[in-house]
Amino acid sequence: MIKLYGLRMSNYYSLVKAVMIEKGLEFEEVKAPPTQKEDNLARTPMGKMPSIEVDGVYLSESMAIINYLEQIQPEPSLLPANPIEAAKAVELALHIKLDVELAARRLLPAAMFGGTASEELIESTRQEVLRGMQAVSQLLVGKPYAAGDTFTVADLYLNYSMGLATTISKKMFDHDLLADHPQISELLAMLAERPSIAQVTAEAAAK
Numbered sequence: 001m002i003k004l005y006g007l008r009m010s011n012y013y014s015l016v017k018a019v020m021i022e023k024g025l026e027f028e029e030v031k032a033p034p035t036q037k038e039d040n041l042a043r044t045p046m047g048k049m050p051s052i053e054v055d056g057v058y059l060s061e062s063m064a065i066i067n068y069l070e071q072i073q074p075e076p077s078l079l080p081a082n083p084i085e086a087a088k089a090v091e092l093a094l095h096i097k098l099d100v101e102l103a104a105r106r107l108l109p110a111a112m113f114g115g116t117a118s119e120e121l122i123e124s125t126r127q128e129v130l131r132g133m134q135a136v137s138q139l140l141v142g143k144p145y146a147a148g149d150t151f152t153v154a155d156l157y158l159n160y161s162m163g164l165a166t167t168i169s170k171k172m173f174d175h176d177l178l179a180d181h182p183q184i185s186e187l188l189a190m191l192a193e194r195p196s197i198a199q200v201t202a203e204a205a206a207k
C-alpha cells in the first residue's frame, strides 16, 4: 500500500491526498513534519512535504507524485485525453503553482510566522503575483472546470494554491487576489464541494 508522508495542514499534502481519493487508491497517512533530519531527507531531498513511499521507493514533489499515480491508476484521469488539451492543463497548473503560489510564498514568513520583509520584497512579490494571476486568468477555460469540461490537475492546483496566495496577498499588500477574477471564485466554491476535496478538508479540520 502507498504511504503518504506529511501533515494534513499542508496544501500540497492535501492535494496529493485528494488525488488518491479521486482515483480510489488505498493509502496510509504517516505523520511527518518537514524537517532537515536524515530520515525525512531520504524521503524528500528538500525536507518538504508531501512524499510517498511505494515498495520501499520514496518520491517527492506533488507533480511527480501525481504523474506516477496517473500511470498506476489511469481512471479516472486527471488529464484530458487529447494530448494538447492535457498539456494545456499542466501548463495552467504550473502557472498557478509557480507564478502565483510560489511567488506569494516568499512572504509567508512575514505573513504568518512573525518574520519581516523589506518594502522592496513586498512590492516585487506583489507585482509578480499579480502577473501570475493574469497568466492564470488568461489560460483558465472554465466551462466549468479550470482547463475545460473535465476535472483536472489544474483544478487541484487552483484549489490547493489559491488559499495561501490569497491570504498572503491580503495581509502583505492588502489586495484581494480574487476580486478581479469572479470566474475563479465561482470555480473555487464549486471545487470545495467536490467529495474528494471536502473529505480532505474535513479530515484536516478533525486532525
Ligand SMILES: N[C@@H](CCC(=O)N[C@@H](CS)C(=O)NCC(=O)O)C(=O)O
Binding pocket: 010, 011, 012, 013, 034, 046, 047, 048, 049, 050, 060, 061, 062, 063
Ligand atoms: N514543490 C513542492 C512544494 C512542497 C512544499 O512547499 N511543501 C511545504 C508545505 S505545504 C513544506 O514542506 N514546507 C516546509 C519547508 O519549506 O521546509 C511540491 O509541489 O510538492
